[in-house]
Every structure is written in C-alpha cells, then in structure tokens.
Amino acid sequence: MLDAVLARIDDTLPESLERLMALLRIPSISTDPAYAEACQSAADWLVADLASFGIAAEKRATPGHPMVVGHVSGEGPHLLFYGHYDVQPVDPLELWDRDPFDPALEETPAGKVIRGRGASDDKGQLMTFVEACRAWAAKHGSLPCRITFLFEGEEESGSPSLVPFLEENAEELRADLALICDTGLFESRAPAIITMLRGLLGEEIVIRGPDKDLHSGMYGGPSINPIRVLTRALAGLHDDEGRVTVPGFYDGVPELSPELAAQWDALNFDAAGFLGGVGLSEPAGEAGRSALEMIWSRPTCEINGIVGGYTGEGFKTVLPAEARAKVSFRLVGTQDPAAIREAFRAQIRAALPADCTVEFHDHGASQASHMATDHPAFEAARGALAEEWQTPAAFAGCGGSIPIAGHFKKLLGMDSMLIGFGKDDDQIHSPNEKYDLESFHKGIRSWARILDAVSK
Template sequence: MANLDSVLGCLDLNLDRSVERLSALLRIPSISTDPDYREQCRLAAEFLVGDLSAIGFTASVRETPGHPMVVAHHEGPENAPHVLFYGHYDVQPVDPVSEWKTGPFEPVVESRLDGTRKIVARGSADDKGQLMTFIEACRAFKAETGGLPCRVTIFLEGEEESGSPSLNPFLDANREELSADVALVCDTNMWDRETPAISTGLRGLVGEEVILRAASRDLHSGYYGGAAQNPIHVLSKILAEMRDETGRITIPGFYDDVSEVPDDVKKSWQGLDFSAESFLGDVGLSIPAGEKGRSVLEQTWSRPTAEVNGISGGYTGKGFKTVIAAEAMAKVSFRLVFDQDPDKIRAAFRKFVEDRLPEDCEVEFHPHGGSGAIQLPFDSPLLQKARQALSDEWPKPAVMIGMGGSIPVVGEFKSRLGMESLLIGFGLGDDAIHSPNEKYEMTSFHKGQRSWARVMAAIGEG
C-alpha cells in the first residue's frame, strides 16, 4: 500500500505534465479512414512507441497492410499475472469543421464556472485520453518503484475507427506474443460522473435475411385475390408468431443457454440512477415493450432479443398498384446473451420459419454475420479485484453493467486468443465522441490514471 500511495502521489504531482503529453498526441490528426492522413497515423504510432520506450517498455511499430500497430512489453515480478492493455490511436474525421469552437487538433483545457475542467480535441475521449490514462499509470509506477506490479503488454491499434481490417490477421499471426491472463479494454464509459463501471457483458448478434416466395409472378389482386397465397401475409404471420403476449421469444430452444443474472447484480442495477421513462422518452416512447416482468436494464443488458429490422414486398412506389406480390422479404436480427450459440439460434430460426411454411411457398435464407455474446463470470476474482480498486478511487462504488451492443475486439480476444476482457473506461455519455467539440473531463483523465494504478496493483497482488 505504501508503494501505491507514492504512485498516486506521483500522478497528482505530475498531472499538468501528463496533460502536455496527451496534448502532443492529440495534435496529431490520425484519421484512419482518410488516405490523406496515412502519414499522420504512422506519426501517432511512432509517438507512442517513443513515449513507451522512454519509460522502459520494449516497444515497436508493427507493419500491417493498413495503418501500423503498436506493441510494447514490460516485465513484472516473478509469477505475476500478465495483462494485455488495448486501445486505439486513430480518430474519426472532424466534419463538420464549422461546428468546432476551437481547432479539432488544437487541444485546449477549458474551465467551467463550477471549477471543473475538460480537455477539448478530436480523440480526447475516443481513445487517446483513455489510453494515456493507462500509460501514465505505468509511468508513475516506474518513477516511484522502478517496475510494474504485473507483466504488461500494450497493444494499440490504428484502424479501429475504420473497421479494423488488419486486426484479425495480426492477432492470428501474433497469437502467442499477445496472449495474456486478461485483456484490459479502455474504450468504454463510466455509469455517471461519480460512479465507475465495469462492463461485464456484450450481447452477440445473428443476422438473417428471409425471402419467401409463392406465385411465379406478381398477380392481379382482383383476379387471384382469395385464391392465391400472399407471401406478405404468410411472412408477416410467421414473424408475428416469434413473440407471445408476454414478449417472450417462441422459437423452440431459444432460451436453452440463457442464464439468470445473480440476484445481487440485479439489486445493484436497481440501485442505479436510471429512469426507464427518460430512457424511452428521449426517443418519443413511454412503455417498455420487451419481456414482461423484466426491467429495461435487464432487457437491454442480459436478455436475448428477436427484432425485425426491415420488411418489404409488393408495390411500394408512388400511387397504388393492386397486386399480390410473388415474394416478400424481411431482415431479422437476434441479440444473444451468455452461452447462446449463434449457429444454433440461426438453425432454430430457420426451422421455425420452415415449419410454418404453406405448401405453395418456398423460402430462402441469407446469413448476415454471427457472433456470440461476451460474458465475464460475475464471480471472477479479477473482476472483483478491479471493482474494489475502482470503488476505492471514486466517490461511489463501482457497478457492473452490461452493454446492449458489442465491441468487436473483445470477441476477437476471446475467440482468437482465448482471453477474457475487463472493460474499464472513464468516458461519459456527453463527451461528444465522433462529433464536433469532443471532450474528456479532467476528472476522467486524472482519476482514470489513479484508477489504473489501483487496478494494476490489485491484479499484481495475485
């Protein structure tokens, strides 16, 4: 604890210098999606390699067909756990430039009337400010103790904002080097300004396009109406039958691999400052439409879904055309949780449709991606260590939350490297990432550094 206290003190003392280092990185316009900024992306990678080398990491720029990766290693105490820290140095384009109050790549620290401060620049929150919180924690450990409390590999990507085309081949080619006991992913948010969060679950996804055909051509609805099968009717009926009156999915076997969230976790969610009315009210809705008896947070974080994302058939142009369409199409997606198998869910859905198909109809399916959910065990010792470390730093205890969407790299770490991830970030919902005037709270940057120092110390205790 004495060593940790000195490290935290070092971070406090050197906050202004850490802001200067972050500002130097923010000045580099590393826009990965625009070929005109290719050299700037390399410059950002080289900057990070230089900074990591300066504090004792063995760091290098790694070539890819696209923008380079940064990989850095630092040894830890004998038998100490090995962590892989992931972030990305590339940023989104800045358009529309006219809406920026200051230059997108001219970082400024702005003070508010209440004394709080924010760092304004493209990439300040997504993800340069976030990744620098970890590097600064490592810097303070080296300055105060001469080493790190655990073995650390840092992996920084340069194409996250442009679809990560080089990521999977790089992971496959460097599997042994990048594999660790756990991945630390910083590209996430806190629950609110005083409550840190660890994202323990990311829902998976299955996408299916269904084309249902009946007659050999579109038919006159007066001449054939009542006698001919209407594929729009058939498909609509099948889709409607996927849910019962309570909101449960009726596809046989759909819930076979769905576990219940532990009661203590549900209780912690109930204690969060969350309003279903406000959440839905922001988009003009008011009544939760999912499974009855489930809270909105349960519905979006820990329950699977079946959603129709698009449906079409027949004449949809201007005016009116009285036809019975020859075919109807729908795009359907499933969000998966826990141990649900994407292939099993896809097969169950297809059988569900085929079992309800009239004799005069045929169906064709087209898959559109499939990935399993990511769920960190709620009783994971590393999760509990990290949760306590964050709680020791912030005004309110850390909460374990879910995420309705997905972070692709987390799934790749799991499937390709066999590694679980701790998702710990210090962004806020109003940081305006991907938008003009992106900002990162000074509190997030400062206490983020201190938080990572506490997390690393806790992990290093074994």
C-alpha cells in the first residue's frame, strides 16, 4: 500500500512542483498591508487545492489575514496539520538574483533547488504534507486517518489572530496530535522530531542611584554609580563553572535520559563546525556539558542588552542616574518561570547598596515544552523518517521557542510533532531563499511514510 503511494509521489513530482510554483507566485507578504489581497489569493488557492483531491476546506476570516481550515474524516488517530502560507518581505530586493515571486528550479553544485520567497518558509514545507495526502488519496480514494488542516496567514507577522482563533474554534480543531512542518533537518542531513522546546523568561532591570546624571569629577568617589552596581549584580548571576546562581534555578531541570542521550550521541553533532560557523572555537557555558546538551536541554541565563551613561563618540565623564539591562532565561524541564522570576528579582535587590533602587519590567514567560513521546505516534514517525532518510532519526530538542506548539498544548491540550526538511543554507527571511528539491521530494515521501506508520 505504502509502496504504491511512494511510487505515485515519485511519478508525479513534476506536477507537485508545478503546484508549489503556482503558490510561490502569489506574493503573500503578511506584514505589508499592500499585499493583503495576495494573502487572500493564497488562502483561496489552498482551499481550491485541498478541494481538488476531496478535502472539504474553507477560508475563515480573522481580524487579519484568513485561516484555511479543512477536514477529512477517517479511522485511527486524529491529526492536525499546521503550516503557514504567508511569507517574509523581500527587501533588500537588489540582493536577489531573480524576482522573488517568479520562482524557478535551478541547478546548483549541490543539486536542484527551488528558488523563490517562501520556497522553504513555509510554502514548500506546507506542500510536502499536502502532496503526500494527495498521493495517498489518489491511490486509496481516502486518507489513512482523520486529518484537520490549519493554514495560517500571519506567522511572519507575530500571529495576532491565532490565539483568539484557536480559542473560538477549540472544539473543531482539537485533535490527538499536531504535525508542524516549519523546522529543519538536523545539520541539513538527518531527520529529527523536535520534542523538547526550551521556555523563555524575559526581565528588564533598571537600577537608579542619584536623581540626575552627575559629573564624575565633582561626584566621583562618594556617589554611587548605577552602572557599577548593575555590572556587579549581573556578574553575580553565574558562578565560575558557568552555572546560574539564582537560588532554586535548577529545581525541575532533569538530567538527560540514557535513551535520549544515546539518540543524541548517534546524531554525531559537529560542535566544532557549529561554533566555527560563528567565529568561536570552544563551548562556553556550563562546565562539563556538551554543546548540544546545552542548547537543547540545559537552562541558561543571558544578558541580551545593557545600556547606561554615555555611549556615543568620544568620552563624557558622566555618572549616570540609571543603568538598564535585559536578561533572559531559557528554561527546561519543569522549571517554574514565576518562581525563577521572583528569585532573580530578590537576588538583584539583595545586591543593591544604599541609595539604589531597582525597577523590574516583565517581558513575558513561557515554560519549557516536553512532548509526551510515549504516545506511539512518536516512535512510529521516528522509524518512518529513519526509513526514508536511511539514517537514524532522533527526538531532538530546540533551543528556541516555537510558539505554535505551546498554543496547541495550552489551548487545545495536544502535543506536537515538529518535523521539517529545511536546510541550514535555505536563507529563509533573506534574499535568494531556496528549498532543495530533495527536501521537497523526500519531504513528501516522509509524510506518506509517517501517515502510514501512525495509522497502523
């Protein structure tokens, strides 16, 4: 059964590619109001395309760009597939080698690539799933399980309509599991299912001392300098081993399971190449932890911005009235953002000398997400991916946060399998975006295998 679907995918690849090209020609830039009609057109195109192989789909209005929602009934697990049809702006246009919305298949030394805005992020990835479903339907007359399609048109502009839409349509959209195709291959070569997403806690601190900027000649010595207080407080956030000193910070930070550690080892992460790509040679951070472990499964505390006093050309001997910093924590496991925020604030307050005050600004918080990989679909999908790519697939972590997965968990109570086929050099959000034909072709085949495996 699966073999017939895979054969059809191979046979009809040119037609699949033509459809993707048609979608790529629609300039659905969500942040620019000038392209609002193009966003409508892209949604219409998707509704028609789903309908063309029997999916009841419709365009659903939001205060912003529309959602596309489609349903197909079936036996077995109920899956929700999410992708987004909007794309990033194209400027600087002069850095493109071709019209971003006149896509083409190009030969490159590394193979054939589909060049154009949205080729990888996310129209190409979105269509891998649609094409897999189309091939399945063509061969079997129906899909192997119940599927809900949800395509968003505002992902590149902060998804303002998404949460209200999920809340208003929770009953309709709730499924057993979400499939999200907006990520990449591990090191551009190995398939992975992201099952751990770090949480994020943002704080801004403003330390104030004198009630005005002072001259360091007149006041330097007896007057407290808020920059000095700030640097001292921030320097105290890590110990000599690179561990965060905030009391209770490591509560809820799990050690990696031997199974997951073995999967990650098998990925043969090229730490030297990863760091070397940005001009670094040695992992910093927590002593005794590998680079991959630190990115995927260890919490961090970072200073993302700092400013105080005179920062222009030349020199001014000012003792400023205030100094500011933005500090973020990446969270894992069951670390409690609220408790960490309080402990952080208490630590900063305790570091204040006389005459200094501190003001805190809350820049949001989200807990880490850990998918319940004991759901059999996860192992099934992992096996399917390994089969297609002929290389071990891992349950991977992700150092950043992917908000959609958190929304699905919080609002619809479902875990997500984040699977994607993008490569590191796809230049998403940049000029000359591309998607490898291999990513597209094997991506479609991967979804066919996954649909087969999870429906058994």
